Amino acid sequence: MTTRPVDAPDRRRRRYQEVTPRQWKAMFAAWIGYLLDGFDFVLITLVLTEIAGEFRLSTATAASLISGAFITRWLGGAVLGAMGDRYGRKAAMIASILLYSLGTFACGFAWGYTSLFVARLVIGLGMAGEYSASVTYVLESWPTRWRNRASGFLISGYAGGTVLAAELYKWVVPNWGWRWMFWIGVLPVLVALWVRRSLPEAGDWQNEIGAATRSEAERPNPFRPLFTGAVRSWTNAVLAAAAAVALFCVFTPVGAGYVPWLAVAAALCLIAFAVQLGGRRGWLLYVALMVTVFSAFLYSWPIQALLPTYLKTDLGYAPGQVGDVMFYAGFGTMAGCWLAGFVGDRLGTRRAYACTLLASLAFVFPVFAVRDSLPLLGVLLFGLLALSQGISGILPKYIAGHFPTATRAASLGFVYNVGALGGAVAPVLGAHLAEGMPLGRALAVLTFGLTLVVIVLVGGNVPQRLGRLVDRQALDDHLVPQAGGAGTVASGASPGSAPGEPTPGSA
DSSP: OOOOOTTSOOTTSOGGGGSOHHHHHHHHHHHHHHHHHHHHHHHHHHSHHHHHHHHTOOHHHHHHHHHHHHHTHHHHHHHHHHHHHHHOHHHHHHHHHHHHHHHHHHHTTOOSHHHHHHHHHHHHHHHHHHHHHHHHHHHHHSOGGGHHHHHHHHHHHHHHHHHHHHHHHHHHHHHHOTHHHHHGGGTHHHHHHHHHHHOOOOHHHIIIIITTOOSGGGSOOTTGGGGSSHHHHHHHHHHHHHHHHHHHHHTSGGGTTOHHHHHHHHHHHHHHHHHHHHHHHHHHHHHHHHHHHHHHHHHHHHHHHHHHHHHHHTSOOOHHHHHHHHHHHHHHHHHHHHHHHHHHHHHOHHHHHHHHHHHHHHHHHHHTTOOSOHHHHHHHHHHHHHHHTGGGGGHHHHHHTTSOGGGHHHHHHHHHHHHTTHHHHHHHHHHHHTTSSOHHHHHHHHHHHHHHHHHHHHHTTHHHHHHTTTOTTOOSOTTSOSSSTTOOOOSSSOTTOOTTOOOTTOO
16 A cells, blocks of 8 residues: 655645745754854954954964864764764754854953864864754754755855854944954854744654653664773774864964874874774765765865955955955855755755756856956856855755664764865865965866866765665665655655655665
């Protein structure tokens, strides 16, 4: 007997009515949190010159404050993700919002470089947890067939936060000083309190985990493989400390002269964790996804980090003109996230990702060829970022679909935030490449070449193919549920499978 999916549209109802008011409320709560996540993250880049001037920091030392948040992201993503798997997505989302809000608030009271750097470490912990908690919460709350759109809508909040921060910067800092920008960042605490009071738990987690567990011992523990015995526990504690110290030295002046060796040491420690968390059947998938996310950050972050520098140095734009360009760039990314969600649900996640990135290549070199026309540059940059950066709106859906509900938040948090280290490497790589050529050409070459790498990895389904070398029974998409969550899957093709995307368990 064929069971009709719970989330299949009633022919008498409009399509938009498939999403209930409660699901829209879940989206809004997570979107606001992610908007403030983007707002908090770019604050340090906007006020870096003011901080460097007040604390008398060199350019390299000041830049290490940006990298500070990357040092703890991998740890925050894993720990808060594990919290989400064990105690619920909502609890992890609240904890992450509180962490990065209070860390940002503390930045406003910093009395020197060290205190500011410590606050940035706390921000990194919270932001990493925000990604895994909000993404899993929304994806598991929305109907199956809308989950690419849910992913795109959610990630658009980050771009909105960067636009909001840029606009507030022009008004707050000249009148009140740079510290007030950070104090405003405490606003997410109010969101966290509202979330705890008014939102239900994510549907998939509640149906598969929350309702099924009767005791603390029955709850999922994604970190169990790391603590099976005293020897392994102590070994992993040493690995965690070694990874943290190595990353600290890589992204601060402390490791000058030893960066390549320290980077290799950190990478080996993180891969060791991936092998243990993934287990015998999943370790290769973990590592492949980490490489994919790392490559995605490498192609996207040179422009995100160095575009203002390019506009000021190579094109000679005034600060007001730079602000205008960045304003349109932010809206391009936001529009691209929305577009990515619709295209992903229409074509399938992987196909949409690869096709949109392929289309973005047509804009790369024209953007850096424009010299004297700000309107033309704005139009081209809007198109480039909508297609290249905006497609990251469905990156959460792409990654999360590789993991089952019981370990999804921890796995997503760890894989994504280890890969996010590419965001710290990318500006440095772009700056070094620019030593032998103009900065604009260096950015164009990096963006074009690394985008091709991501097209091959995602479009060719490389992580899943590699994962099946050690686990032939791996599902194509765990976010197409077998029962509960968004609904019961019918026999035959899944209602949540977009055209061109295979159903779970198919070869």
